[in-house]
Amino acid sequence: MIDEFLGELENCKLCEWKCEVNRLEGEVGVCMLERPKVASTTLHPAPPQSYTIFMAGCNLRCLNCQNWEIAHFPEQRTGLRGYLKPKKLAEEAVSRINSKRGKMIGADRIFFSGGSPTPSLPYVERVVKEAKRLDPKIKINYDTNGFMTSDSLKRVIEISDSITFDIKAFQDDVHRGLTGAPVEPVLRNAKKLAKEAKDKLWEFRYLLIPGINDRDVESLAQFLSQINEDLPLNFLAFRPNFVMENYQGAKKEDMNEAVKKAKRAGLENVSWSGRTGLRGKIDLNNKKGAETAEEIAEQTGCITRPRDCGSCVKVFSCPIKNYRAGRKT
Numbered sequence: 001m002i003d004e005f006l007g008e009l010e011n012c013k014l015c016e017w018k019c020e021v022n023r024l025e026g027e028v029g030v031c032m033l034e035r036p037k038v039a040s041t042t043l044h045p046a047p048p049q050s051y052t053i054f055m056a057g058c059n060l061r062c063l064n065c066q067n068w069e070i071a072h073f074p075e076q077r078t079g080l081r082g083y084l085k086p087k088k089l090a091e092e093a094v095s096r097i098n099s100k101r102g103k104m105i106g107a108d109r110i111f112f113s114g115g116s117p118t119p120s121l122p123y124v125e126r127v128v129k130e131a132k133r134l135d136p137k138i139k140i141n142y143d144t145n146g147f148m149t150s151d152s153l154k155r156v157i158e159i160s161d162s163i164t165f166d167i168k169a170f171q172d173d174v175h176r177g178l179t180g181a182p183v184e185p186v187l188r189n190a191k192k193l194a195k196e197a198k199d200k201l202w203e204f205r206y207l208l209i210p211g212i213n214d215r216d217v218e219s220l221a222q223f224l225s226q227i228n229e230d231l232p233l234n235f236l237a238f239r240p241n242f243v244m245e246n247y248q249g250a251k252k253e254d255m256n257e258a259v260k261k262a263k264r265a266g267l268e269n270v271s272w273s274g275r276t277g278l279r280g281k282i283d284l285n286n287k288k289g290a291e292t293a294e295e296i297a298e299q300t301g302c303i304t305r306p307r308d309c310g311s312c313v314k315v316f317s318c319p320i321k322n323y324r325a326g327r328k329t
Contacts, residue, residue, distance in 0.1 A: 003086075005126050006035070015059040015118050015148045016185040017310045030309050032074060032321070033057035036120035038081040038089065039070040043102055048141055048162055048202060050111035051093045051102065055124070056080055058115040060145055060179040061309050061320050062168065063296055064209060068242040071115040072321045086123065090130035094138060109139030109161060118148045121155060128159045141202065145179075146186035153189045162202040165190060170216035170223065173306055177293025178212065180302075180309035180320075187223070194227045203232040208272075210238070210254045211284030212292055217261045225266030233267055235259065237274030239329040243300050243320060249278030249329070278329055 002024055008014075009023040019029025026034060037056040044052040058071035065071050073080065093110045096102050110131060117124050124142075131138050139161040146165055148156070156163065167186060169175040175183035193201055204224065208214055217235075224231045235258045237250040255272040262270045284292065294305050301319025304312045312318070 005122050008122055013149060014121050014152050017059060030315060031057045031059045031119040033119045035083055036123035038084050039115065040081060043096055043105060043107055044111065045105040048109055048111065049106040050109045050141060051096045051107055052111040052113055053093065055112065055114045055117045055120045057119050059119055059147055060181050061318060062179045063243040063293060064178065064207065064238065065242045067115060068325060075321045086126040087130045090127050090134060094131055094134045097138065109141050111141040111143065113143040116145050117142065118144060118152060121152055125155065125159055146189045147181055148189065153192060157197045157200060160200055163193065163200050164202045164205060165193060166205045167220065168207065169213040170220040173290035174213050174216060174293060176306045176308065177290045177297065180307040191227060194231055198228060201232065203234045205234050205236055207236045207238055208250050208254060208258050209284065210250055212289050214254065214258065215289055217258050218265045221262035221265035221267045229266055229268050231267065232269045233262060235272040237272065237276045239275060239278050240280045240327060241329055242325050243296060243323050245325045245327040246281045248280040248283045250276055252276045
């Protein structure tokens with residue numbers, strides 16, 4: 001029996017691919033997800049402290065994915081928790097947040113992440129509704145890659161108390177090379193969020209990959225500072241993962257330089273986090289952004305250049321989604 005609130009999955013247009021497939025009848029789009037599935041859940045001490053719910057599946061196909069076993073379901077992960085009734089998951093989340101351990105770490109919200117929670121948005125909304133019935137003071141954080149429709153963003157803003165927003169690259173060719181998707185919807189949504197719901201923005205996050213998207217730093221910072229100089233931007237240090245498991249991790253000096261560039265471009269609230277200096281067999285510093293990303297994708301078997309997962313004839317047998325990484329950092 002299909003839960004009624006999942007009805008819009010009969011003609012899915014939740015993200016910018018707007019695949020219009022009937023996921024309730026087994027059809028799949030770029031995300032390859034039929035019914036929403038919970039990958040894992042855990043109390044998480046990193047800010048914002050939360051009970052984090054990782055949803056399986058993703059509408060992007062990033063070369064450097066940290067959670068590739070979750071994001072590239074069903075090709076990768078087998079040990080999922082699966083489909084849980086929203087009421088049951090809400091009860092679990094509220095209970096864990098209010099537990100001794102939850103209070104010890106300062107957890108005060110449910111954090112939806114993935115993969116990407118956007119292909120599961122109707123399910124997320126219902127879990128939030130059930131959680132608010134149990135505890136009206138419970139907070140909600142939504143973690144997004146920004147690749148959603150304007151309507152979906154509006155819905156995310158409505159249910160969220162805080163939003164963590166990942167921007168993979170600023171230039172379209174670099175973003176396509178890394179993710180397989182155009183950047184315009186992401187920047188449109190970032191601008192809308194910053195202008196209309198800045199109070200709900202926890203931070204913009206930018207995974208800094210030396211030699212690929214580090215040249216975008218000043219352009220991104222200028223874009224954000226023209227909206228509001230006080231917008232929070234956190235650079236995350238690239239760690240070798242997934243298809244890019246053999247590439248050199250970001251160095252401490254790379255991260256410090258990115259913060260300096262962003263501040264010179266006009267942003268005031270800039271920081272960086274993550275583990276630096278992880279070794280790889282290949283150093284990206286002498287490569288060229290989009291071209292490097294495209295070459296990495298091609299070496300893995302990607303056939304579109306520039307990458308465009310929405311029009312690729314191999315979208316349902318993607319060599320990137322089927323890549324088996326031997327290393328996870």
